[in-house]
Amino acid sequence: MKSFRYIFFVFVLIVLFDQMISQSMNYLYEKTYVGQSGGKINHLLKDFKYISVLSIGNSRCAHHIIPNKINENAYNLSHNGMSLVFHTGLIDQLIMNENIKIDTLLLHIEMHEVFGEQFGLNKDVQHLKYYYDQNNWINSRIKELSRFENLKYLFASYKWNGKVLNIINNRIKSNNQALLNDGYVPKLTTSRDSINVLWTYNKGLENDTSILKSGINTDFIRYVEHIKELCDRNSIKLICFTSPVYNPLNNTVNRDVELEDYFKSKDISYFNYFHLYDSAKELRSVWVWNDNYHLNEDGAAIFTEIIRNDLNDL
């Protein structure tokens, strides 16, 4: 009996503190306008009622698209290291919010997410767990992660798991209005980074995409079709694109065709810049690259100019 009483007391105390922490985090989060832990989306919803071009994707989108070079109402809502499931959840959450009007959605597509044998990045939806119980699509994906995933959410503060320090830090930063921009995060490069680009390429470590299997994976189709449906329902033009890489191998031709055919069949515009390095002379210098996959600020300016022209031509 004594044992049960002891466990009960521990449980009660945890529930009490759990609620207190959760409420405090809610308060902090609502006023957080920078960073990857929901700050960007809060900033977008606070400062924008209309977005002409909303670009969304991983770090290759975050560092490559400079919205104010497209036009003044553009915004870059990309999040480093996140996969398509995260972006789909974010788009769903954003579109659910009826206070914002979006014209064009520029969605970044990674080849390894389309053709990778083990897509396995569905777990990235966990980074949206602060929307648990607010968004049905996110809830469903979270529940797919494991048999007992929803049990973790019995603790209210679990929604903030892994984000506490980031939110506190970003909350403090949010007081500095200068940080509130168009969502673009420049990649600052040292000479050593550029040298590493050459070194990595010469070692052949990063450019070998031959591991990619042909055949578009079902997860990718599921997420793109959900985004397409959301866009159609809300009169948003969906455009997908793939960013360039440094000196790519020419072993992706079949996959490029397959992916382009897929987008055509779904009536989605698609710009494949994966091989842009071969045609755009300005991108051939290592000094516009931060690493083999990311352009630095100078490179991003060149790339944004190219994509802006293509958008205008559409």
Added chain:
Amino acid sequence: MIFNSIDYILFFITVTAFYFLLEAKYRWILLLVSSYFFYMCWRWEYIILILISTCIDYYCGLRMSSKSERRERFPYLMISLISNLGLLFTFKYLDFFTATINQFSGDSIPYANLILPMGISFYTFQTLSYSIEIYYGKIKCEKHFGKFALFVTFFPQLVAGPIERSSHLLPQLQNNNNKLKYKNVVSGLTQVVIGLFKKVVIADTIALYVQSIYGDYELYTGFTLLFSTYLFAIQIYCDFSGYSDIAIGCSRILGYDLMENFSQPYFSKSITEFWRRWHISLSTWLRDYLYIPLGGNKKGRFKTYRNILITMLLGGLWHGASWNFIIWGALNGLYLIAEKKTRFPIFIEKQNVVVKFFSSIVVFNLICLTWVFFRAETIQKSIGIVERIFTVDYFFNLQIRDTGVFASIVLMTTFLFFLEVFVLKKIRLRNLEIVSFPWKLFGLKTILILLIILFGISEGSQFIYFQF
């Protein structure tokens, strides 16, 4: 099913509830079925290996007990050793030896490509200790097949130890008349929570950083590599001691006492002391069943050094089939030989606190050097990392990568340090005497659980030592 998963928590609650509801005489059945279920959740077909090992050792144990002369017992000891080590060799080392032969001879002998059974090194060593102790006449054989099978597969320590001695665990399994004791619940639960905290908050968070640095070590400065090696030292400690804590804590709640496996090893003042505090169940196993039978330190200086080196080389090989683990073992062996030669452990005990403190720092760094070989996948990579650590160019530039992860690592590791120094060094959870409501443990547990909820990595990654 791994300890840091909801599945395990539900499994353990269910087993515990039924355990205390059942009559004592049926409890071994519940524990045996639960243990088999626990193992089969990983790969059901590999339970056959455990059953083979159990049957052979049970039979050999019975036969040895019926013989009065050690000479007569010897063939059965050999059967046990050859069959257990044969299974271990086939599943763990065969491909390594094939690769080595292919490399040196230029042949292309095909690989077996067998999946390494989870925990095979642990349960093999545990059953071997049973056979060896019967051979030496230290214990009597277990005649109850079910209880012996439970000794081999007892789920809390089945896949990553502590490697229990039959003389310690078997008598406890024979007597299943345990009561749900308040003292056991308080201390066991505390140890489980500490273990979970070490694993999901510290080890798994550090793993994110170390993986990114060691994965592309050529891109990072010496200081970053050195720092990530220090972090790996903390990661492996928290990962493995975290597992041991959960295993010991769960067993204690059920009323069973498992041996301590770690005793704050990074506070050691010598390598010799380190090995008395690190993975105690393995180091004592190697001492009792390998080092001493080889002659220990009784046959002259040269043979003592030889025995130390053989023990540590095999200890390294026990961890995995790779030259890196052999080098790791050899380095530790050389350290121990150097200490033996200079009588350093005796010398350092006589020094003042400041000298002891600096000695601990040196020992930590020497151990970290060996961790490079433990963590890196190949010898070339290990040498590359060591080279970069000792390269002056660009040394002082620490790449933090994800600031959130980095801040969590720093905060939580500092918290653990204070926890170890100011709380765990003073409280012996195992021998806890509770006279009134244990407010300190109550508060500690609440804080740790909240930290697990807020900072724990929830994907439930495997424990490093499962692969051994």
